[in-house]
Amino acid sequence: MGGGLAVAMLTACKEVPGPRYVRGGADADKGLALIKETACGACHEIPGVDWPKGRTGPSLVGYDDIGLIAGAVPNTSENLASFIRNAPEVKPGSTMPPMPVTQEQARDIAAYLYSLDDGDSNR
Amino acid sequence: MFEALWGWPPPILDPAGPYAASVTTLAWALIAMGVVVTAIIIAALWAAIKGPPWIKSRLGGKMAVWIGGIAFPGVVLTGLLIWGLTLTASLTQPITGQEMRIRVTGEMWWFRVQYLNDAGQVIINDANELHLPVGVPVVLELRSADVIHSFWVPHLSGKKDMIPGRTNLLRVEASKPGEYGGVCAEYCGGPHALMGFVTVAHAPEDWRRWSAARIAREDADLPAPEPRNTPLPAIYTDVDLPRDRALLGDPQRGRELFMASGCGACHRVAGTEANGLAGPDLTHVGSRLSLGAGILPNHRGTLIGWIGDSQSIKPGNRMPSYDRLSAEELHSIAAWLEQLR
Numbered sequence: 474m475g476g477g478l479a480v481a482m483l484t485a486c487k488e489v490p491g492p493r494y495v496r497g498g499a500d501a502d503k504g505l506a507l508i509k510e511t512a513c514g515a516c517h518e519i520p521g522v523d524w525p526k527g528r529t530g531p532s533l534v535g536y537d538d539i540g541l542i543a544g545a546v547p548n549t550s551e552n553l554a555s556f557i558r559n560a561p562e563v564k565p566g567s568t569m570p571p572m573p574v575t576q577e578q579a580r581d582i583a584a585y586l587y588s589l590d591d592g593d594s595n596r
Numbered sequence: 597m598f599e600a601l602w603g604w605p606p607p608i609l610d611p612a613g614p615y616a617a618s619v620t621t622l623a624w625a626l627i628a629m630g631v632v633v634t635a636i637i638i639a640a641l642w643a644a645i646k647g648p649p650w651i652k653s654r655l656g657g658k659m660a661v662w663i664g665g666i667a668f669p670g671v672v673l674t675g676l677l678i679w680g681l682t683l684t685a686s687l688t689q690p691i692t693g694q695e696m697r698i699r700v701t702g703e704m705w706w707f708r709v710q711y712l713n714d715a716g717q718v719i720i721n722d723a724n725e726l727h728l729p730v731g732v733p734v735v736l737e738l739r740s741a742d743v744i745h746s747f748w749v750p751h752l753s754g755k756k757d758m759i760p761g762r763t764n765l766l767r768v769e770a771s772k773p774g775e776y777g778g779v780c781a782e783y784c785g786g787p788h789a790l791m792g793f794v795t796v797a798h799a800p801e802d803w804r805r806w807s808a809a810r811i812a813r814e815d816a817d818l819p820a821p822e823p824r825n826t827p828l829p830a831i832y833t834d835v836d837l838p839r840d841r842a843l844l845g846d847p848q849r850g851r852e853l854f855m856a857s858g859c860g861a862c863h864r865v866a867g868t869e870a871n872g873l874a875g876p877d878l879t880h881v882g883s884r885l886s887l888g889a890g891i892l893p894n895h896r897g898t899l900i901g902w903i904g905d906s907q908s909i910k911p912g913n914r915m916p917s918y919d920r921l922s923a924e925e926l927h928s929i930a931a932w933l934e935q936l937r
Contacts, residue, residue, distance in 0.1 A: 507855035509822035512892045515901030515909055529904030559836040561843035571837055
């Protein structure tokens with residue numbers, strides 16, 4: 474009886490959320506190539522980019538664990554792609570400017586940032 | 597810069613001008629001969645160890661020494677010397693003084709570029725970018741302002757040192773339009789590995805148009821163009837921009853901030869009170885293909901990142917990090933610099 478209750482309670486619980494991912498699929502490898510080409514590293518430290526590791530903007534280490542993009546909007550894949558493409562529209566006053574990438578490319582970059590899972594997604 | 601230096605074939609084997617082409621041809625000939633000689637040695641070694649007795653006795657005879665040790669290398673090396681010197685004769689042709697001249701000065705850690713007229717006077721000031729007309733031999737006056745640097749555009753020529761107190765001459769010529777990366781090839785301290793530039797070869801008529809526009813901007817009495825309220829340069833044509841364009845900075849305020857922050861003490865912008873000579877000339881920074889001396893693409897993001905904290909990008913470079921500027925101030929300064937084309 475007690476065992477049955479425990480099983481019922483466990484199945485009733487929602488699964489612990491896993492790492493973030495980009496809905497509808499996006500290419501993280503392409504994203505990294507775009508990050509290097511666009512030189513996002515001029516302002517951000519990004520795992521997988523040896524140089525540059527700029528300090529004008531925040532480090533993007535473990536970005537899949539970040540709750541709010543630029544401390545302003547929820548870190549969802551669509552928000553992130555929009556922010557990468559046109560940051561001042563998503564967060565007025567942002568230092569980050571619009572970047573010369575398409576929406577699809579921005580989704581690839583978001584996919585790469587979400588792939589930076591440091592194995593500590595539930596802290 | 598890095599795209600222009602990597603890739604396949606490697607730039608040194610992908611010449612884009614006559615002075616690089618002869619050296620590449622020579623390199624391929626030497627590689628081919630090295631392969632042939634190595635094959636002969638391996639075959640002889642195999643014969644000496646595993647071969648039948650009559651071959652072994654011949655290999656050990658005097659004749660083998662006369663032929664393989666003296667006659668063969670003597671003929672081949674003499675032929676190679678004559679051919680090699682003939683092939684590369686154009687590299688050592690005396691400079692007549694009639695060629696177009698550009699002075700390139702190595703500085704820690706960037707390149708000052710000055711175009712000279714027939715009288716040897718500077719007519720265009722620029723930095724970290726070298727513009728050449730295709731099909732015209734150009735003599736570069738290579739100098740240094742501090743330590744020994746070395747000028748190298750692998751697609752166009754061999755290396756040549758830039759030595760303090762000396763002027764070394766190097767002839768370059770591009771045979772097809774394109775962008776060719778260059779680097780400093782002599783360790784010069786600190787961020788030496790981040791000291792590069794871009795060479796742009798134009799079709800002759802494009803180059804004439806380019807140089808005429810540049811020469812006009814050097815006129816001391818001509819004020820710099822007034823800041824305009826245009827949004828962003830062409831790189832952003834396919835990009836979503838914020839509906840409120842004010843979020844992208846005010847170029848007029850950017851110009852005021854540039855002057856008030858003391859940028860003009862090191863940087864010159866022709867036609868303004870900014871007349872510093874310690875750092876790269878910024879009169880045309882908006883049209884430059886790279887930032888930070890050939891190391892970053894040039895767009896709003898890299899411009900802000902460089903101004904905000906160049907020390908984290910290129911540690912030890914002589915520009916301080918302007919981390920006391922706000923987002924709005926960085927955008928405004930960048931908005932003005934982008935218009936300096």
